[in-house]
Amino acid sequence: MSPRPxxxxxxxxxxxxAAITLSWDSxxxxxxxxxxxxxxLPGGTAPDTADESAPLAKTVYPRFRHTGLAVAGETWTYVVFAVTDAGERGEPSAPVTAASEPSVTATGTPVATIGDFDGRTLEHLLAPASYAQIPERFPDALIEYTDGTDAPGEAWPYLLPGPGDGWAGSKAYRARWTVTLESAPSEDHDLALWLVDTTRLGGLRAHRGERRARHRSRAPVGATRGSREGDATVPGTARAAPCSSRPSRPPRRRRGRT
Structure with a gap:
């Protein structure tokens, strides 16, 4: 008889x-x-591992990333156990409870936005699949958008090409978003960037505000399907993990998003 793990x-x-990453000893x-x-299970109660039909996930690796959580933050409690090649179950781990980080998209008061925060790009220019027109519409690889004047369907394309996109000239495209405030801000403002998808190339994002140093971050590797479908809410649609960029300094009261 095979030994139990x-x-x-x-x-x-x-x-x-919008995610919690679990890891454990192999x-x-x-x-x-x-x-x-x-x-x-959502909340602080440990799940019942006796129900064979209700695992959250299975993996061959000693890690798991629980994605798709609410942008306002969620608390979950997890347990993990091993199963051998003979089907023997081990004892479950001690439970662990964790809360995903909230986004300013949910906790802040918007100053300016581009598009709707709904997992879709269909309201944007050239969506859902006319990306081949982007080089012709923006020959200088510069996208300019003025808040209060422009509309997403007229001035903000659903896709931003990068150096790995030969069809767009292998250029690093730039987007300039101009927001005019009624008065000088008395506190920090946050910038939240949410991606419906990215290509399998992933890549680097760089952004900066007026008179601010440039901030770089790596975009997650995606499934590319967002460039053909424009709707990541369809069940079974593979998509990139959402990502958000913001200053690390509190308070986080205001936001912009795309």
Whole structure:
């Protein structure tokens, strides 16, 4: 009879924006582990692992990223156990409770926005699949948008090409968003950028405000389907993990988003 695997140890959770990443100690190869099962419940109560039909996920790796959580933040409690290649279940880990990070998209008061925060790009220029027209519409690889004057369907394309896009001339496209405030701000303002999808190339994002240093961050590797469908809310649609950029300084009371 195949031996049962040991209980999973070292379960830890790392909160992120609209996601929680779990990791735990690998159990090695004796006995041979076929996969790990992750159970989770919203809130602070540990899930019941007796229900074989209700795992949150299965993975062969000692880690799991729980995505698609609410932008306002969610609290979840998880347990993990191992299953051998012979189907023997191990004892569950000690539960761990974690909360995903809230976004200023949910907690802030908008100053200016481009588009709707709905997981779709259909209200933007050339959506859902006319990306081939972007080089002709923007020959200088510069997209300019003035808040209060321009509209997403007329001036803001749903897709921003990068150096890896040969069809767009292999250029680094830039977007300039002009927002005029009624008075000088007395506190920090945040910028939230949400992507429906990216290409399999991933890439780097760089942005800066007026008289601010440039900030760089890596865009997640996506599925490219956003350039053909324009709707990441369809069940089963692969998409990039959402990402948001903002200053690290509080308070986080105001935001812009695209």
């Amino acid at each position: 040991a209980a999973v140890t070292g379960l830890a959770a790392e909160p992120a924006l 159990l090695g190869f004796d006995p041979l582990i076929d996969h790990y099962r992750i159970y989770g």
